[in-house]
Structures are given as structure tokens and as C-alpha cells.
Amino acid sequence: MSKAKEVDDRFRRFGTVSFTGISKINDFIDHLHDGRITGTRCTDCGRAFFPPRADCCRCRTSHMQWFDVSGTGRLVTYSRLGFAPVGFQDDVPYCIALLDYGDFKVFGRIAAELPEEELTVGMKMITAVNKLPNGQINYVFKKA
Ligand SMILES: [Zn+2]
Numbered sequence: 001m002s003k004a005k006e007v008d009d010r011f012r013r014f015g016t017v018s019f020t021g022i023s024k025i026n027d028f029i030d031h032l033h034d035g036r037i038t039g040t041r042c043t044d045c046g047r048a049f050f051p052p053r054a055d056c057c058r059c060r061t062s063h064m065q066w067f068d069v070s071g072t073g074r075l076v077t078y079s080r081l082g083f084a085p086v087g088f089q090d091d092v093p094y095c096i097a098l099l100d101y102g103d104f105k106v107f108g109r110i111a112a113e114l115p116e117e118e119l120t121v122g123m124k125m126i127t128a129v130n131k132l133p134n135g136q137i138n139y140v141f142k143k144a
Contacts (some may be wrong), residue, residue, distance in 0.1 A: 015138045017087035024054035027066065032137045037127050039104065040064040048103040050127075072124040072144040073099030073106065080116055097141055099125055111140040118143070 009021035010029040028051070031038040039050030043063040047056060050069050055062045078097035088094075095110035097119075106127065110119065124144035131137055 013135075013137055015136060016091065016132060016134070017085075018136070024062075025052045028052050029137070031066070032129050032139065035129055037069040037129065037139055038066045039069050041067050050101070050104050050106050069101070069127055071101070072126055073101040073141075075119065075121055075123045075125055075141075076100050076105065077121060078110060078116075078119055095119065097125075099127070099141055109138070109140050111142045114142060 007022065008026050010026040011023045012018045012021040013029055014032075025040065028038060037050075038052060039048055040052040040054070041048045041064065042056035042059055042061070043065055044059045044061055045056060047058055048067065049056075049064075052064075052066070054064060056064070076098040078095050080093055080095050082093050084092045084094075091112075094112065095116055097108065097110050099106050099108070108127065110116075111128070111130065125141045126144050127139050128142050129137065130140040
């Protein structure tokens with residue numbers, strides 16, 4: 001009798017719609033549930049990745065360690081979406097944005113409770129854990 005192989009599909013809990021259930025960075029989901037925002041840093045070249053990556057695109061190695069994303073990023077740009085992909089249509093309108101943390105840039109969503117009128121390019125923002133009504137988890141950008 002064969003024993004079913006156990007699948008680590010923690011990533012199914014990420015985002016409004018999870019496009020992937022299996023990832024090499026599944027610990028990221030546990031970190032979010034613990035209230036931590038984490039990225040990975042290559043121990044060979046020092047390059048930081050957030051969202052986390054398991055492999056360094058510069059060194060082509062997998063020598064990574066976790067770090068906590070702290071401090072503020074600057075709002076590089078943002079866009080208000082009036083139409084959304086399948087699965088996100090109940091969320092519109094919402095704003096997507098790019099933050100620059102210096103070591104890395106990160107793409108994500110502006111917190112739903114933050115009105116677009118309060119956004120200014122260059123403003124300081126933080127990344128925060130966000131629990132969604134459907135039980136999923138993700139991260140959003142808030143005013144610093
Ligand atoms: Zn590297």
C-alpha cells in the first residue's frame with residue numbers, strides 16, 4: 001500500500017486569490033500569521049528580496065536567510081483600479097502601489113481604509129500584515 005506524499009501547500013492561504021499553493025518560501029506564510037513581514041537576503045551577495053525569493057537571480061544559488069522588513073518605504077507610484085482580474089472584482093476600486101525600501105522595491109496594495117486622496121508620491125509608508133474577510137492573509141501598505 002502506498003502512502004500519500006505530504007504536500008506543503010501553506011501558500012494557498014496567501015492573497016485574495018492564491019495563484020500557487022506550493023512554494024519554496026512557505027515559511028513566509030507562517031511569518032505573516034505571526035505578524036512578521038519577512039524577505040530573504042542572499043548570503044553570497046547580500047541582495048535583498050521582498051517579496052521573498054528562494055533563489056538569487058544574480059548568484060544563481062539558494063543561499064538565503066530570512067530578514068524582517070522594518071522601517072519605511074517611499075511611495076514610488078500608485079494606480080487606482082476600476083477593473084480587476086477574476087477573483088478581485090469585489091474589491092474594486094482599490095489602489096496598487098510600488099514602495100522603494102532602498103535595498104528593494106515591493107509591489108502591493110494600499111490598505112483599503114486609506115483613501116486615495118491621502119496618497120502622495122514620495123510619502124513614507126510601512127508594510128503591514130492584513131487578514132482578509134475570506135480567511136486569507138496578505139500584506140498591504142499603510143501610512144508610516
Ligand atoms: Zn546572490
